[in-house]
Amino acid sequence: MIRFHLPVSYLLISGLIGLAACQPVDVFRQPAPQAAARVGVSNTNPDGVMMQGFYWNVPTRTSAGSWWQNLQAKSTELAQSGITAIWLPPVHKGGNGASSVGYDVYDRYDLGEFNQKGSVATRYGTLSQLQAAISAFKSKGVKVYADIIMNHQLFADYQENINGKLLWTGFSFPGRGNTYSSFKWTSANFNGVQQDNQWYKLNGPDWDFQPYYNGDAYDPLLGCEIKYTDRPQVEELVSWGNWLTTKLNLDGYRLDAVKHIYTPFVNEWLDRVKGSSRFAVGEAWLNNIANLQDYAARTGNRMSLFDVPLHYTFKQMSDGNGAWDMRGLQFAGFIESNGDQAVSFVDNHDTDDKTGALYSPVVNFKMLAYTYILLRHRGYPCIYYRDFYEYGLGSKLKKLIQIRRENAYGAAYEYTTVNDADVYVFSRAGDSTHKGLLLMLNDGRTGATRTVRTPFVNATLVDKTGNTSGTIKTDANGNGVFKVNARNYAVWVPKV
Template identity: 30%
Template sequence: MPPRRLSDLVRWFSESRRTSFASPLETAQDQGNDENRCLFQGFEWHVPADQRHWKRLELALDGLKAIGVSEIWLPPGCKATHQNSNGYDIYDLYDLGEFEQKWHRSTKWGSKEDLIALSNKAVDVNMGLVWDAVLSHRAGGDHKEKLEAIEVDHEHRNRALSKPRQIEAWLNFDFSGRGDQYSSLKLHAEHFSGTDYDSTLQTQKQGVIYLTARSRRWSPNVDTSEKGNFDYLMFSNLDYASPDLCQDVMNWGVNFMPSTLPALSGYRIDAARHFDWKFLAQFLSAVHEAHPSRPWTFVAEYWQGSMPHLIAYLRKFPRDLPILAYDAPLLYALHNASSHLLAKGAARARHSPVDMRYLLKDTLVDAAPSRAVTLVGSHDTQPGQTLHCHTHPDFREAAYAIILLRQQGVPCVFYGDLYGIRAADGNEAFPPLSRLPDLMLARKLFAYGQQREYWDAPHCIGWTREGLQTNVPADKPWMGHGCAVIASNHGGGKKRMCVGKRHAGETWSGLWEWDDYQTKIEEDGWGWFEVGGVGMNVYVMDVAAGRDQFGQFNKDIYGSC
């Protein structure tokens, strides 16, 4: 039986993870000769609202596949409250840009026809699509309804501020543009547990949300470590104690979406801290069982910097349900590793660089590598967003090397780092990372085989991958070559590392500066590798198959459409 204390749970989980969390994903990381997986977040917050995003992604698929992307995390493409919306203010699950609703047909991302074309092309290139599923709430109700509700404290959700009274809220969703097509369910007050608006008041009360008197309580199957209960997030909160709501969402995820998008390979569950985990387990299990031949990827956006809480959440799900979570602790650790570079003026001199030997301490990828989606950034952490946590550009490529070229975890590359981040006015605010496509390609070609680690200096770490020793596919000889990586967050450095005796006598060179960074592998399989300053360097054999593929990626996605 697992221990009850969270601190003990982390230790127990780490020690028992290979049996407790055995899954096809973990096996794929450790064995076989399949190409490495690489997720790609297919959007950033300020993608132009021109309804051409699905078309741009379709045109980009060949290039993304060439550098190793196996699955694209799509933005929430269900109908939202307005056409310029990113989709998190969701109105109708079943409208993917098909119906005239909310004064528009297409979503910000494009029409349903464009989405299906993207899916068909993804099937052609053998790439999966992971849908961003926003299931915790709805927005943009069509009509108001009167109901009994209780005012509760926004900061302490279990603290009532009033007796039940009548309010009037926008909780009637009739989906008149769609009618009964795909689903006949119309949402009413009984499908919601809370809302943030009472139209009977001329001035809305600050710090107040409304718990419906019918529900009487928030779901207990959510994160309760914050605000007493974190069921309510925003807009109108859905109540998964409602059987017809549960059935309707099940139908959407199990039947409607897989039949609409043949390339659908997973769901990213938005705001998982606010979502009923018991229903989620049933939902994902039903999807998995209904389509067993699809290689499903389920990612819970349980954004939590605390490892004990992350592990406790993952332990709630069946062992045979391959649910993953974002490694927020690792993202924060990578950010902190560059924090001295972010300091301004005189403060930089007082800010000591972080000791990188402990970079992976208390991270999900260290405790449960098969369940960790590793990332350097996302639409939520990009500058200007609610979880802003932007690793310094000088160290950002090193951070990507850490998640892409190591054996553990499933890396997710951010659109804004591959194609650039736009400002709210449409201009480019942050350019693409110049070497990121090559790092992704290096993962696809060379990051295989035994991993040896050299985390023995405070500001310079390294590791090597020996390459596959047996069963190297005849058409993919590069999988046997291996690679060596060295990264620094202060001053650069040089390391002697082993790449395996079978590489003795080979000349290895940096992927980008062939002449400046060369090393001869000694008889015992060791060699010297260096990085010139803050950043990273990747070495491979100078005549390795596949080196001619580097430097060819087109980062100008907006020039295509």
């Protein structure tokens, strides 16, 4: 029985460049005509590409069986496509059992093993199916990241009388008992509980922290809000995190709703669970680069963060449908200011969910956005399962990942005097073993040509995407006249 009315907000949840000599300098000034601003070099993991391996309300059955079996069946294709890490949906039992997407946390220790909330399996399958899927990915060199939800719990087993009000705050886990953990949750472990569209405060007048970022970051999100200023809860979630990591042989984590969790706890959890050898990315849904930078500082740069501002930049491009100024892509997003910490994405399960408060899909020019995140010099790009498999972009994304692996290396250049309202140009100079590239994105309704001074001297270039026919030749200064089709993208690379 649903005992909480979950809020809609959650569930519906430089300088002048002598390019001819390839000797750019690190002073940001307005470039001379057709020159470029040097903006960086390849990051330490130039090939890495993550995939979000699910979407909101994935089917409970697929042609391969459960969702875990579906992912296992696709592990070979994804590995061969260049996916280096898979982000799994919540692996634990949710309050609605086999129908729950998992963000309504009930029992973190039940990974599809115990008969609770009406089923043994989670929405995604059983524990054995989950472990088989993970083994399949890891055997192919693909790392596995688990979705971690530590802000709240829902669908309690029994009510407690709190100041004369019966509240659903008791978790005894009768189907699991004391297996893996004997910790039982009661009202003593929570800051407050949301019931019947109302908050009931527990254990003191204050929450773990007061709102900040003009109220965009705040503690009480939904359900039974875990109180992390107390040690018992901290120790239990740290113990669980280490248990889960060992149980599933995890390589990393995606931390849900971190801006709603007491930051000192997040930092301690990362120190004691993630350590130095695993990866973590936090979902701090802040559409403000300065706020993301501040949050990164608050967490001591312990984890990466999703580049939410860049997603909304792509959304503006999409909504403009050709009228948006493409110069808005210059030096855009959290990837520009914090490239080593930024996980870039185009869409995810929240932005693609029509019933959700974060619904903001990139409908137009989605491949332009993917070209941007996959071929630029900063950020760890994340591809969305539905784009790859259900929205018909798989073959195009495979080609871009191939180009990323083969060409996206070396010094990077923003062409601030070439870019205009319709066309965005960017290049990578390559290195001793990779030829580099020049990408062009065009949201205009007509094809375009641009004269660009590239790092490629006396070279013949082809569009490796296959979108544009013919070849382009550059002169002794690297100059060439490059073209891109209407509402399309091109990635020009020197021929071997």
